[in-house]
Amino acid sequence: MRSTLARALPAVLVTSCLLATAACADNTSTGAAANGTGQSAALAAAARKEALATAGGKKIGGKVTMLGINGGAEGQLIKNALKPFTDATGIQVDYTGNEDLATVVQTRVQAGNAPDVVDAADLGSVLKYAKQGKLVDLGSLIGTSTLKSNYPQSLLDATTVNGKTYGIFTEIDNFMVWYDPKTYKGPKNPSSWAQLETFTKQQAAAGKTPWCMAQNAGAGSGWPGAQWIENWFLKHYGAAKLTDWAQGRLSWTSPEVTAAWKAFGAVATDDKMVAGGPTSVLSASVVNNGTGLVSSPPTCSVMLWGVYAGGVTLGQKPSLKPGTDLDFFPVPAGSPAHADDELFSGHVAYAFNSNPRTRALMKYWASAPAQTMLVASGQWTEANTRIPASAYTNPLLKKASQQMLTGKNLVAGPSMYSAPAVVAAFDKGVVSYIQKPGSLNGILAGIQRTATTG
Structure with missing residues (x-):
């Protein structure tokens, strides 16, 4: 990385x-x-x-x-x-x-x-x-x-x-779903996002927090959430739509973009879905994003993050072994048509x-x-x-x-194509959304204004 x-x-x-x-x-x-x-x-x-x-x-x-x-x-x-x-x-x-x-x-x-x-x-x-x-x-x-x-x-x-x-x-770099093979009880190569989502909801209902998530990166706080949103969008709407969004042909206020943010919010703003709840998500350093996976006992089951997550997490716990204590599977798609979009x-x-x-x-x-x-x-x-x-x-x-x-x-998504001001607005918008989930429409409108004005 x-x-x-x-x-x-x-x-x-x-x-x-x-x-x-x-x-x-x-x-x-x-x-x-x-x-x-x-x-x-x-x-x-x-x-x-x-x-x-x-x-x-x-x-x-x-x-x-x-x-x-x-x-x-x-x-x-x-x-x-x-x-x-x-x-x-x-x-x-x-x-x-x-x-x-x-x-x-x-x-x-x-x-x-x-x-x-x-x-x-x-x-x-x-x-x-x-x-x-x-x-x-x-x-x-x-x-x-x-x-x-x-x-x-x-x-x-x-x-x-x-x-x-x-x-x-x-x-x-690409992105994947990380887990600890020794403790993870869910599907290790889910055929669809719905299959993974069903498992995480079952875990939450049983009182076991499913998702690891951390957003605190100083001035860059929120970028792991931006990755999460882009991945969900791609796997549900496909490459052409993501490229339209990334290159400004699809508005930040569009139904598709809004749906991706809401899917993220359904996880990030729910006390039962993320370890420590939204407050912990905002305060926890991104360096510790995956440590809950490999803690004893684990505090979460899965994490959506980039290829570098292995180095980051094992860097926190160097006695652990890749593949044995930490592994990943591809981000599952919302439909088979988007399974190979990465x-x-x-x-x-x-x-x-x-x-x-x-x-x-x-x-x-x-x-x-x-x-x-x-x-x-x-x-x-x-x-x-x-x-x-x-x-x-x-x-x-x-x-x-x-x-x-x-x-x-x-x-590639908006974070690769957009001007620095838009990328910064995206990241900050993630933080604002976790803080105030009801403000999503205003957040997206604000990012769109930034993208329009350059």
Whole structure:
């Protein structure tokens, strides 16, 4: 996990995930180096070979500027994956992470000093700059056939404008229902949302709180609820409707969006449905979102959250084992027609400048060897379908990758497409709704005004 849904996660959450590596990883499966990075000499050699090929077998030299959303420990892992590129090509990659990435990039673009490459956590920015004619067509830069052989078509479609592809995904997250295999008594692969809902209502009626939920993330409080709402919407109304909502063709006040929020509210605002009741949901840190699943005794049975939940939860309780103490199943659909629609978030890289150095870097960053370097850290799932399954040292990430990139229609929601102000309004709206369930119509109208005014 690097970030999710167009924003960087709180530093404490990032730290928890990094600390979870020891609990989740089996480094022997990839011949990892003793330095603890999870990146073996063999993987680095393969990455150098790929990098040299992207540069036409030449030591090009010079420098490329790259701005991203991640700094700190996660930023260092990105730099580690870029090092073989520099070693092989002589091209220095000046990578800088900044949580306020959208503002920094916009300022530089307006000043006529755009970075060569941006590694963003949203789709809105790449589509905006592509429509303005400011970005490089990656089909011509990398090769359309190469892109198609390395990525699911749905991911390429997400960054395509007027038939040209302007972004390539690296880290990618999906969402699932988490549980503790030792204590969970419900359906482990429910055929429908109704089946899961029936179980949770039965649990509540028996006095056993079914859902884990936490929303407190400081200024970003509410974003796990936004994920919950988008997942429910997709699984009940499908990919086309979600894309309409995400891109502003379906109003925030529409019956479909309202229904998704009410489905969330039926859980989040009910004392019997969420551990600790709504007050606890609002005060509990997102870092502790899943700890109730693995507590003794457990305080809840299921949690809808992202692929990074394994690292976060096991980071809180490092003695537990993935798969044995914590596992997941796909978010069930409201109807079979939407079973293969999968909500995702992630990182998308795009280029403002076309020159031999940028071309080599983008080819490298899109390649399986480069993304395998990132996978081997034990923290992230990556989008390139040619990454070998053996590269995943974390069994939960391996399972998530296989489920996500095999036969799924990957779809992004409003949190990936919308402007930062709309995403912030979405998150805050979740908190306001839990506080005052009767205010839903006003909350949705307010978000719609924000989306309309830009």
